[in-house]
Amino acid sequence: MTPRLRSAQWYGGDDRDGYIHRAWMRRGLPSDAFSGRRPHIAIANTASDLTPCNAHLKEVASSVRDGVHEAGGIPLDLPVVSLGETLLRPTAMLWRNMAAMATEEMLRGNPVDGVVLLGGCDKTIPSLLMAAASVDLPAVVVPGGPMLTGTFRGKALGCGTDVWRLSEEVRGGTLSREDFIRSESAMIRSKGHCNTMGTASTMGLLAEALGTVVPGVAGTPAPDSRLLESAHATGKLAVDLVHEERTPSTLLTRGSFRNAIVALAAIGGSTNAVVHLLAIAGRLGIELTLDDFDRIGSRVPLLVDLQPAGRFLMDDLHRAGGLLAVLREVRDLLDPGALTVTGRPLVEHLDDARIWDPEVIRDRTAPLRDAAGIAVLRGNLAPDGALIKPAAASPHLLRHRGRAVVFDSIEDFHARIDAPDLDVDADSVLVLRGCGPKGYPGMPEVSNMPLPKKLLASGVRDMVRVCDGRMSGTAYGTVVLHVAPEAAAGGPLALVRTGDVIELDVAARSLRLDVPDAELAARIPDSATTEGYASPTRGWERLYVDHVTQADTGADLDFLLGATGPVVGRESH
CATH class of the missing domain: 3.50.30.80 (IlvD/EDD C-terminal domain-like)
Known part of the structure; x- marks a missing residue:
């Protein structure tokens, strides 16, 4: 039986409020969009020209729309706060909590039944997951994916990692400033986020390990046509999530975070993931501490040979088998009951995973390092x-x-x-x-x-x-x-x-x-x-400094801890 849709609270009835809500939305939507039978799915999109790693999410959103339509839902574009790591001053992390809070309130305050979350650059996926956890509407993530590998002087460039390396070579006198600048045009070869195992790649993969991404999708390169295929399928799934009332609170457990910590160690992921996972858990009311990262992850073998810890880059990881191939090697360390957005446990998606390049993804018996977790x-x-x-x-x-x-x-x-x-x-x-x-x-x-x-x-x-x-x-x-x-x-x-x-x-x-x-x-x-x-004396910085918690608890705002659900307390008119 299909549950009563949340959007029907806005569009149902023959009173003045129902009239206003429907009339203002009749700009191409069919009459049965307001029947109470078709889920309204927000596409929370962090695409922005000032977040260059996310600019292609406009195209990804189109494929999500098609999938939502095919499944009988009503897709609705919802631009949300976008944080560009390379441009935003003084630091994008200053606004992660603001982006999460703004997205949460837009989801809660609008007539939507579920949401597809489109993120890529470092803070966008964490902020979207924090928002989804707080509002607890059916939600699924489509990571924007890494860029393809560029080359300079015949060698692959890891964006970010090689910026630090080459700039130090200039300072050390072993590389000319002219050659350093010449490498700039080769660093960013295509759309997508950083191609190293930086924070963007890490959080896309960990969103899948948590169970919030369709298994097998995270890490798909941004220019790969299979990303659009997956976005279409995710749009269809979002409608199913609403019908089945599958929300973050029904999926995410301590076991989900255990799986994310194991994945973080096995892929050699970013230390930034610690502060983001702590913040997401805090929104759900799940007890997660720094000690959990050491206890669960510190002795997990490093299996992925990617920069900055290794040699290869993200499109190599994808062709070598991706995250599922990595997790298959450490299956015994995963929580067998932790679910994914498919309704099935994560471990059930590992049976067909294979390592296609053992240089990129190591076998458990021959790890890059025996114990290299944070x-x-x-x-x-x-x-x-x-x-x-x-x-x-x-x-x-x-x-x-x-x-x-x-x-x-x-x-x-x-x-x-x-x-x-x-x-x-x-x-x-x-x-x-x-x-x-x-x-x-x-x-x-x-x-x-x-x-x-x-x-x-x-x-x-x-x-x-x-x-x-x-x-x-x-x-x-x-x-x-x-x-x-x-x-x-x-x-x-x-x-x-x-x-x-x-x-x-x-x-x-x-x-x-x-x-x-x-x-x-x-x-x-x-x-x-x-x-x-x-x-600071005013604005967001003042609010942030007055209320931000410390790094060991996620650096969230103290008044945002715990989920508050999707209920809107007052009528709009």
Whole structure:
């Protein structure tokens, strides 16, 4: 039996309100669109020319529309807030929660019965999933997919990863600035998001591991015609989700997040996924902690040989078998009962998966690394936790002791890092603070600090770095990040002084400042430190700083935790 459609609350009846709702929507819709039998499906689309990785979602939306029509639904375009990682200042993360809140309210406030979520660039899929979790309407994701691989001088370019690598070569004097600029036109070969295992690729794949994408779709390259075929099928499925009352709260469980954590480790995914998964779980009221990422994922083998942890790129992963082939290798670690939007458990979709290129996707018996999941560090420098991605780090630095060289802000860092008289050597630990959710604000991707120019010139290519900000998923290096509490929230990172000794021991999950407890307790932050913190007086930044939580709980706004459902409390007229 088909449930009563939510949209019928707007379009049913012969009173004035029903008249107004129907009359204003009669711009090409047939009369039976208001019969209460055809689900109204919003297509929440983050396409924007200012989010270049998502611009092609206009074409994807057309295929979704066709699928919704074929299944008897009414497709409705719903442009939503779009966050372009490469252009938006000061950082796209500042607006992830705003985008989620705006999408949630547009879904709740409009006469829609279900939604297809179109995202790609880093923050768009997380914000859409946070919104869907909060409003709890039937929802399914179509990831926009990665771009094709470009080449420069006959070698493949990993967008993002090779930007960092080539720019460091320029600073180190091994690549001319002219050749660096010449590579620019080859970096972005086609539509789609970054082709490395950065945040965009990671979140598309993890949306599938969570069960919110039709299995087998995530990772399909943006120019691949099969993406449009899948978008059409997803539009049809969205109508079924409404008829079957299959909502995020009926699909997403702790087991779903377990599967996402296992997938995150096996693919060598971005550390940004941690803060996004924590935020999505928080919207659902599912208890998920940093310790779950270490407990579940840290010993999962790395099976995908992709940049920045490996050699290949996303279109290689797709041709090699994709996410399902990876998950088949770690099937025993997955939750067997966690469902997908198809109504079937994720593990049931793995039977036919195969590895077609064992160089790209490793067999479980021959992993790229035996245990390379994200590690959670604790100690007197990170009482509430910090993260490190061993797969992207230098093995010889995973246990390290060195003198801190402290920077109070990203501006301070840029002003001094290349100074010839900077007291720094290869064993030093670079510390950057004031970059957390409150301090910047927005927790920017600055933790993978460029190395001092004089050390690059001497051949140094990695150092231990510690920061309360984030790191691009396309970046690499021995970077300790998401330090919580952040300096601006009273964390001990604010008390570190240049010359203090920092001890990192990833195997022991430890990050310590070698300063006596009594001395540390007596310290107060320098004025240069506190003056670097954000202090907005109005608008979204003020609301954000006043209410954002710390990285270890997802950096969401405290008043947005927990789902509130699809009910609209008041009549519109």
